[in-house]
Amino acid sequence: MSKIDIQNLDLFYGPFQALINVNLAIEEKMITALIGPSGCGKSTLLRCLNRMNDLIDGVKITGKVLIDGENIYENGTDLVMLRKKVGMVFQRPNPFPLSIFDNIAYGPRTHGNMNQAELEDIVEKSLRHVELWDILKDKLDYSALNLSLEQQQRLCIARLVAVTPDVMLMDEPCSALDPVATSKIEELMAELKKHYTILIVTHNMQQAARVSDRTGFMLLGKLMEYGETRQVFTTPKEIKTEEYITGRYG
Amino acid sequence: MRRFKEFLIEKIILLNGFACILFVILIFFFLAKDGLTLFKTVSPWHFLFGTLWNPLAEPPQVGILPLFLGSLIVTLGATVISVPLGMACAIFIGEIAPRWIRELLKAGVELLAAIPSIVIGFIGMTMLGPIVKNLFHLPTGLTALTGSLALAFMAIPTIVSIMEDAISSVPRSYKEGSLALGATHWQTIHRVIIPAASSGIVAAVMLGIGRVIGETMAVMMLTGNASVLPKTILEPVRTMTATIAAEMGETVRGSEHYFALFALGLVLFVITFFINLAADAALHQKQK
Ligand SMILES: Nc1ncnc2c1ncn2[C@@H]1O[C@H](COP(=O)(O)OP(=O)(O)OP(=O)(O)O)[C@@H](O)[C@H]1O
Numbered sequence A: 001m002s003k004i005d006i007q008n009l010d011l012f013y014g015p016f017q018a019l020i021n022v023n024l025a026i027e028e029k030m031i032t033a034l035i036g037p038s039g040c041g042k043s044t045l046l047r048c049l050n051r052m053n054d055l056i057d058g059v060k061i062t063g064k065v066l067i068d069g070e071n072i073y074e075n076g077t078d079l080v081m082l083r084k085k086v087g088m089v090f091q092r093p094n095p096f097p098l099s100i101f102d103n104i105a106y107g108p109r110t111h112g113n114m115n116q117a118e119l120e121d122i123v124e125k126s127l128r129h130v131e132l133w134d135i136l137k138d139k140l141d142y143s144a145l146n147l148s149l150e151q152q153q154r155l156c157i158a159r160l161v162a163v164t165p166d167v168m169l170m171d172e173p174c175s176a177l178d179p180v181a182t183s184k185i186e187e188l189m190a191e192l193k194k195h196y197t198i199l200i201v202t203h204n205m206q207q208a209a210r211v212s213d214r215t216g217f218m219l220l221g222k223l224m225e226y227g228e229t230r231q232v233f234t235t236p237k238e239i240k241t242e243e244y245i246t247g248r249y250g
Numbered sequence B: 001m002r003r004f005k006e007f008l009i010e011k012i013i014l015l016n017g018f019a020c021i022l023f024v025i026l027i028f029f030f031l032a033k034d035g036l037t038l039f040k041t042v043s044p045w046h047f048l049f050g051t052l053w054n055p056l057a058e059p060p061q062v063g064i065l066p067l068f069l070g071s072l073i074v075t076l077g078a079t080v081i082s083v084p085l086g087m088a089c090a091i092f093i094g095e096i097a098p099r100w101i102r103e104l105l106k107a108g109v110e111l112l113a114a115i116p117s118i119v120i121g122f123i124g125m126t127m128l129g130p131i132v133k134n135l136f137h138l139p140t141g142l143t144a145l146t147g148s149l150a151l152a153f154m155a156i157p158t159i160v161s162i163m164e165d166a167i168s169s170v171p172r173s174y175k176e177g178s179l180a181l182g183a184t185h186w187q188t189i190h191r192v193i194i195p196a197a198s199s200g201i202v203a204a205v206m207l208g209i210g211r212v213i214g215e216t217m218a219v220m221m222l223t224g225n226a227s228v229l230p231k232t233i234l235e236p237v238r239t240m241t242a243t244i245a246a247e248m249g250e251t252v253r254g255s256e257h258y259f260a261l262f263a264l265g266l267v268l269f270v271i272t273f274f275i276n277l278a279a280d281a282a283l284h285q286k287q288k
C-alpha cells in the first residue's frame, strides 16, 4: 500500500478549477518531486495533503486523499492529528518571532504537557537532526529571527522534526537560499528520507533530478506524468514533459 | 524648475515637522513659567503630597494628593475595564470574525470614537449614574466607578483600533506555520499572534490610558467632584482635569490659586508625556 494515495482530486478556487482529476500514489520513505510551470497547481496539491487549503475562503474539494489508508477529507477528520502527522516546510523560512528554543518546543508544547527536561531533550535531538546543535547550543534563547536564512530553514525543519511527523511537505524550500545553502539542505533531505516520506515542490529541475526518487510533472492543474525520476528525466512518455524538462517553456 | 519645487516642498515639510516640536516646547514653557511660580510660596512637597485642596480658604490649601488619587482611581478603573474588553474585541475583529462582521465592527468602533465626550457624559449621567446608585445602594450615582465606566467606553475605540492593527499586521506565515504544526486556532492566537503583536498591544494600552487621563468633560459630569481622599471606587472623587476645567474660570489671575492650577496642568502634562513616551518605546521596541 502506498503511503499517500490521491484519487480523483478536483479543487476549485471559487469558479476556477486549480486541480483537475489528480491521481497520484506516493511511496513511503521516498522523496517525490513535483515539477511544472508557475501556476500549474503544485502548491495547491501539496496543501491538499495537510488540508491547509481549508483556510482559504471559497475552496471546494472533491475526491479522496488516503493517508495510511484513511481518507483525510472524510467528515470528522481530526485536523490537529493530521497536521501533526503531515508537516510542512514553507517557501520562505518562517520561524516564529520567539527564541530558538521556543520555536522547536512549540509543537511539543501544543501537543501535550511536557516537563522542561523532556523539552530540552527534544530540542537537542531535533537540532542535531538538522545539524544545528553544535552551532546553536549556546544560543538557544536568542531570537530565531537573527539566524541566516539557511539556518532559519533548517530550524523550521527541526521544528517539524520535533512533532515527529510521518510525512514532510516542502514547498520550494530552497528558493530563498543561495546555491551553497541549497546543496546543504539537499544533503539534509537525503538524510531525512530515512525517516520520513517527503514531497517536495521545486522549480529547479536539477534539484528534482538530484534529490528525488519519483517525479510528477504538472501542467494547468493536471498531473501529466508520474514515474521514477530517472525515467521521467531521460525518457519521458509525454511530449509536454520533454518540452518542459528541456527548457522549452516554464 | 522642478528641482526648485522639490526643494521647496521638502523644506516646507521640514518646517512643519519642526513647528510641531516647537509648539510642544512652547506649551511646556508656558505651563512651566506660571506653574513653577507657585513654588515661591508653597513647597513642592506640600503641593504634591498635601491632602487638602481648598484654594479659596485663607490661607489657600493647594495639596493635590486627593486630585491625583482621584485621577488615578478613575484611570485604573477605566483601564481594568477597557483593556480586557478592547483586547477581546481586537482579537475577534482581527482573527475570528468572518469578513462582513469584521467590516461592520470596524465601522462601529470608528463611530464609537466619534461620539463627543459630552454626549457620553450626558448618557452616563442620566442612565449609568442611576444604575450604579441602585446597584450598590449609594447615596449618589456620581462616583469614581461611574466615571471609570464612561471613560472605558471612550478608551475602547483607541485600544481596539491600534491593537487590531497590530494583530492584523502579524505576517500570515506565522499563522500558517503554527497551524501546519497542528496547533489549534486558539493556540495559534495566544502563542504566536499575540506575542508577535505584543509591542503594538502595549502601545494600544498606553495610548488608551493616555486618552483616559486627559479626558475632562465626562469625568467632570460623572464623578461627583468631591476633592476628598478616595477610599473606595464607589465614592465621588475629583480628577486633576476636572479641577482645572472647573476652577480656571473663577480664579484671579496671578493668585496662588491661579498658579496652583498651572502647576496641576504641568503635572498632568508630565504624566501624559511619559505615557506617550512609553507607548512609543513599546511600538518601536526591537526584538533581541
Ligand atoms: N487563494 C487562491 N485563490 C484563487 N486562486 C488561487 C489561489 N491560490 C492559487 N490560485 C490559483 O491556482 C493556480 C495554482 O496555484 P498554485 O499556487 O498551486 O501554483 P504553483 O504551481 O504552486 O505555482 P508556483 O510555481 O508559482 O508556486 C494558479 O493559477 C493560481 O492563480
Ligand SMILES: [Mg+2]
Pocket: A042, A043, A044, A171
Ligand atoms: Mg507554489
